[in-house]
Amino acid sequence: MIKSASIQSGLMLTVLSLICLLLGWILIPNLTNPFPLSRFNITLLFFYLVNLFVLLQFPRGKKQQDKKKAVVLTFFAIALKFFLYLIFLISYYLITKKLTTEFIFSFFILYLTFTFFSTWRLLNNLNIKE
Numbered sequence: 653m654i655k656s657a658s659i660q661s662g663l664m665l666t667v668l669s670l671i672c673l674l675l676g677w678i679l680i681p682n683l684t685n686p687f688p689l690s691r692f693n694i695t696l697l698f699f700y701l702v703n704l705f706v707l708l709q710f711p712r713g714k715k716q717q718d719k720k721k722a723v724v725l726t727f728f729a730i731a732l733k734f735f736l737y738l739i740f741l742i743s744y745y746l747i748t749k750k751l752t753t754e755f756i757f758s759f760f761i762l763y764l765t766f767t768f769f770s771t772w773r774l775l776n777n778l779n780i781k782e
Contacts (some may be wrong), residue, residue, distance in 0.1 A: 661707045661773050668769055669700045697713045698740055699766050706733045706767050
């Protein structure tokens with residue numbers, strides 16, 4: 653069951669990424685000060701890979717017999733995701749030497765979108781019922 657949940661999460665993440673890609677291709681050229689689509693594509697690919705890694709870690713945490721170890725593993729995956737995003741922003745700035753408002757805005761839209769998705773999948777993985 654864990655493998656099917658991981659595959660389902662991966663497929664949902666892929667669909668979400670493709671929707672974001674299409675929206676980016678439509679919206680970014682219409683900005684007042686558009687940035688190159690290649691930078692958006694690289695950013696989206698980075699978000700996809702980081703979230704895929706994190707989504708694969710959630711079921712590993714659930715499989716742990718020790719509940720404390722499971723919580724630590726889950727929090728580690730979430731913290732790692734945050735630090736990888738931070739390293740990406742710093743690297744982007746060092747390479748391009750500027751962060752435009754449009755790029756920052758698109759980055760945080762992607763950040764929020766993928767964070768909500770990861771949180772939703774985590775809660776589903778934990779089987780929290782109302």
